[in-house]
Amino acid sequence: MTIILAGTVRIAPERLADLRPHLRAQVEGSRAEPGCLDYALTEDPLDPGLIRVYEHFVDEDALAFHRASPHMAAWRACWPELGLGERRMSSFDVSDYREI
Numbered sequence: 001m002t003i004i005l006a007g008t009v010r011i012a013p014e015r016l017a018d019l020r021p022h023l024r025a026q027v028e029g030s031r032a033e034p035g036c037l038d039y040a041l042t043e044d045p046l047d048p049g050l051i052r053v054y055e056h057f058v059d060e061d062a063l064a065f066h067r068a069s070p071h072m073a074a075w076r077a078c079w080p081e082l083g084l085g086e087r088r089m090s091s092f093d094v095s096d097y098r099e100i
Helices: 013-031 060-067 070-082
Strands: 002-010 034-041 048-058 085-094
Touching: 002 060, 013 034, 013 070, 048 060, 060 085
Parallel strands: none
Antiparallel strands: 002 048, 002 085, 034 048
């Protein structure tokens, strides 16, 4: 089984420069975790302020480890200060995962 989380968060476009160091820290920390297959926080080129989220973990234990990580706590802590909002996330159990 693998788990994919996908979604979006939104920030005021004028705050993107302030957010970028946090995006980088979150992506670097997450990609270094055991069980993380991929992790991306990307700015939508057609919708300023929309951040696309993609997370791929080997299983629930890896996702639980991620959620409890210090960089995840730091990521969540910056949201109020930067005005991050409109968080929309979905989780998918991809039991028959295979590369094509």
